[in-house]
Amino acid sequence: MHILKVLLALSLLSIPLFSQAAPLHGIDVTDLDRKVDPCTDFYEFANGAWRANNPIPATMPRWSKRWASGEATKGQLREILDQASQQKSAPKGSTEQIIGDYYGACMDEARINARGIDALKPWFAAIDGASDIAGLQRAIADMHDVSVTVLFSLSASTDRHKPTWVLADLSASGFALPDRDYYLKPDARFKEAREKYVEHIARMFVLAGWDQKSAAAAAHTVIAMETKFADASLDNVTLRDPNATDHNTTFPQLQAMVPHIDWVEYFNHLHLPTDVDMNVDEPKYMQEVERQLQQTPLADWKIYLKWHVLNSSAEALAAPLVEQNFAFFGKYLRGTPELKPRWKRCVESTDEYLGEALGKKYVEKYFPPEAKARAQEMVRNLLLATRDDILSRPWMSEETKERAMAKIATFSPKIGYPDKWKDYSRAAIQRRVFFEDYLAARRFVVEDDRGTIGKPVDRSRWGMTPPTSNAYYNPLWNEIVFPAGILQPPGFDNNAIDAVNYGSIGVVIGHEISHGFDDQGAKFDYLGRLRNWWTDSDLKQFQERGACVADQFEHYFIEPGIHHNGKLVLGESIADLGGAKIALMAFKKSLEGKPPPPDIDGFTPEQQFFIAWAQWRGDAIRIEEQRVMMLADPHPIGKFRVIGPLSNMPEFQQAFSCKPDSPMVRPADKRCEVW
Numbered sequence: 001m002h003i004l005k006v007l008l009a010l011s012l013l014s015i016p017l018f019s020q021a022a023p024l025h026g027i028d029v030t031d032l033d034r035k036v037d038p039c040t041d042f043y044e045f046a047n048g049a050w051r052a053n054n055p056i057p058a059t060m061p062r063w064s065k066r067w068a069s070g071e072a073t074k075g076q077l078r079e080i081l082d083q084a085s086q087q088k089s090a091p092k093g094s095t096e097q098i099i100g101d102y103y104g105a106c107m108d109e110a111r112i113n114a115r116g117i118d119a120l121k122p123w124f125a126a127i128d129g130a131s132d133i134a135g136l137q138r139a140i141a142d143m144h145d146v147s148v149t150v151l152f153s154l155s156a157s158t159d160r161h162k163p164t165w166v167l168a169d170l171s172a173s174g175f176a177l178p179d180r181d182y183y184l185k186p187d188a189r190f191k192e193a194r195e196k197y198v199e200h201i202a203r204m205f206v207l208a209g210w211d212q213k214s215a216a217a218a219a220h221t222v223i224a225m226e227t228k229f230a231d232a233s234l235d236n237v238t239l240r241d242p243n244a245t246d247h248n249t250t251f252p253q254l255q256a257m258v259p260h261i262d263w264v265e266y267f268n269h270l271h272l273p274t275d276v277d278m279n280v281d282e283p284k285y286m287q288e289v290e291r292q293l294q295q296t297p298l299a300d301w302k303i304y305l306k307w308h309v310l311n312s313s314a315e316a317l318a319a320p321l322v323e324q325n326f327a328f329f330g331k332y333l334r335g336t337p338e339l340k341p342r343w344k345r346c347v348e349s350t351d352e353y354l355g356e357a358l359g360k361k362y363v364e365k366y367f368p369p370e371a372k373a374r375a376q377e378m379v380r381n382l383l384l385a386t387r388d389d390i391l392s393r394p395w396m397s398e399e400t401k402e403r404a405m406a407k408i409a410t411f412s413p414k415i416g417y418p419d420k421w422k423d424y425s426r427a428a429i430q431r432r433v434f435f436e437d438y439l440a441a442r443r444f445v446v447e448d449d450r451g452t453i454g455k456p457v458d459r460s461r462w463g464m465t466p467p468t469s470n471a472y473y474n475p476l477w478n479e480i481v482f483p484a485g486i487l488q489p490p491g492f493d494n495n496a497i498d499a500v501n502y503g504s505i506g507v508v509i510g511h512e513i514s515h516g517f518d519d520q521g522a523k524f525d526y527l528g529r530l531r532n533w534w535t536d537s538d539l540k541q542f543q544e545r546g547a548c549v550a551d552q553f554e555h556y557f558i559e560p561g562i563h564h565n566g567k568l569v570l571g572e573s574i575a576d577l578g579g580a581k582i583a584l585m586a587f588k589k590s591l592e593g594k595p596p597p598p599d600i601d602g603f604t605p606e607q608q609f610f611i612a613w614a615q616w617r618g619d620a621i622r623i624e625e626q627r628v629m630m631l632a633d634p635h636p637i638g639k640f641r642v643i644g645p646l647s648n649m650p651e652f653q654q655a656f657s658c659k660p661d662s663p664m665v666r667p668a669d670k671r672c673e674v675w
């Protein structure tokens with residue numbers, strides 16, 4: 001293949017990351033807990049002192065330097081929004097008008113509280129007006145228009161067999177607790193969560209104007225219906241398998257699957273042709289939808305739909321509803337004691353629904369072009385390191401390596417912000433009572449997404465907003481995406497030494513690249529097609545190596561009886577392990593041909609790299625949040641994201657001269673290596 005040759009011809013010379021004119025800061029040694037042996041518990045050693053001095057704030061479920069930086073960004077966004085909301089002369093449809101009026105409406109809590117539950121009345125009236133399933137269906141379609149994804153969700157998705165094309169994807173969306181286990185498992189903690197959930201639903205209905213007795217009865221109706229939907233839906237491990245949700249479906253097949261829905265009318269409502277390409281993620285779930293449409297009395301449906309309007313929009317309603325919503329989902333389920341201040345919730349809401357409008361202003365002010373150029377350079381270094389790493393895998397045949405090289409050659413990075421911004425001028429934001437502007441923004445998001453269905457893929461679109469302190473890999477587009485929000489200190493720091501930058505943002509970049517070769521990403525080829533490109537024996541080797549990682553995480557407990565689900569966190573854990581290794585390789589390469597950088601406080605450059613990595617990845621997380629994560633989050637908790645990959649790496653053992661029987665060194669027969 002030509003691509004392999006082109007890649008091999010690329011220069012192997014190191015590229016200095018930053019100009020070294022000014023003195024640069026290194027790792028912060030005051031964050032270390034030196035009482036702890038790095039070979040015993042590197043998580044505690046690397047930032048135990050920081051955690052002791054920086055307890056999780058009352059409004060947060062987790063905390064680290066990275067989370068602190070993400071929250072600090074919200075302060076910058078607040079300045080932008082305060083300014084925009086005070087500007088009365090911004091032209092209608094301009095970015096300033098849209099974000100300023102949205103934020104201004106959100107901040108006007110007195111007006112929201114005075115409106116009370118009136119905002120919900122038209123929605124409840126429309127649901128009450130339904131006299132049959134056809135009427136219900138019209139109410140459901142209206143709810144879908146504002147992203148109340150009750151029963152199922154229909155959204156745009158890249159065709160996994162033709163990744164240049166966008167199809168309509170129908171996924172399961174019928175319950176509000178974080179995972180199906182909450183509805184189905186007999187354990188005491190789930191039983192308690194169900195009882196608390198029923199109480200919560202009843203309280204919300206009372207706050208929405210119902211009497212105690214009917215609210216309590218309604219709560220039982222809701223959980224009974226949600227339990228049936230939860231039971232029919234796939235678990236989170238199965239949902240990670242793109243083959244398990246791969247069901248291209250024709251319109252007649254959809255009609256046969258759920259005949260109680262008038263799909264012609266539904267598609268007309270969405271302005272979609274009935275011959276549009278479609279995928280149904282979970283046919284078994286859709287069959288349950290059909291069964292419920294046949295069996296559930298109309299009165300129960302009405303309760304269920306009202307609950308989902310109420311639950312889905314609670315954050316935009318009067319204070320008592322906001323507080324009750326937080327009391328259950330924030331405080332009880334995730335252990336966070338306090339609601340965030342209103343300004344921060346309004347900043348988050350603007351980012352969520354008008355993200356590129358706000359993001360455009362944010363990058364103008366806070367993301368200099370040099371940052372983009374430097375990040376691009378770093379991504380290039382990491383891709384070169386990945387190529388070297390894969391080519392050196394002894395277990396992989398030349399044939400599969402060649403195909404992996406093709407995949408690396410088509411990797412496309414996106415850095416900072418979109419080249420083409422969304423046009424928000426038609427978002428009907430007018431600084432009304434917030435609920436109306438909130439629904440208008442949600443309507444914009446839905447229409448923006450739906451408008452792409454049945455058309456060629458527009459690869460300029462982004463799946464995260466520019467201020468987001470996160471990153472992602474999209475296997476269908478084979479792209480890695482790093483928003484401006486993550487490309488700032490402490491992750492990416494113009495004034496820091498290479499060890500710090502490679503140890504933090506470098507491992508993030510390496511992590512996202514490695515997702516292209518994790519248990520999920522490896523199923524997609526260089527064009528983003530869901531297609532096997534591995535020889536049988538290489539695939540077997542790869543799966544065995546993955547099984548080693550899955551088994552490792554199965555043994556990580558957060559409290560007696562509760563441990564990680566190895567298969568759920570497998571993709572993230574392969575990416576963490578691969579990311580650390582690739583970033584270290586790229587860091588070492590960056591040192592070639594230069595005088596060795598100085599030790600800091602006795603720590604060698606390699607030790608500094610590992611410390612930077614642990615300080616970036618090592619979140620403190622509330623135990624309640626950890627329990628939710630064990631079930632619903634494919635990411636391991638911060639502690640195991642540090643201990644897990646590093647205890648597999650001989651490079652770590654060597655860097656800290658750990659004895660072979662140290663807790664941070666997995667025995668040779670248990671050591672996992674994928675990439």
Ligand SMILES: [Zn+2]
Pocket residue numbers: 511512515572575
């Ligand atoms: Zn990841």
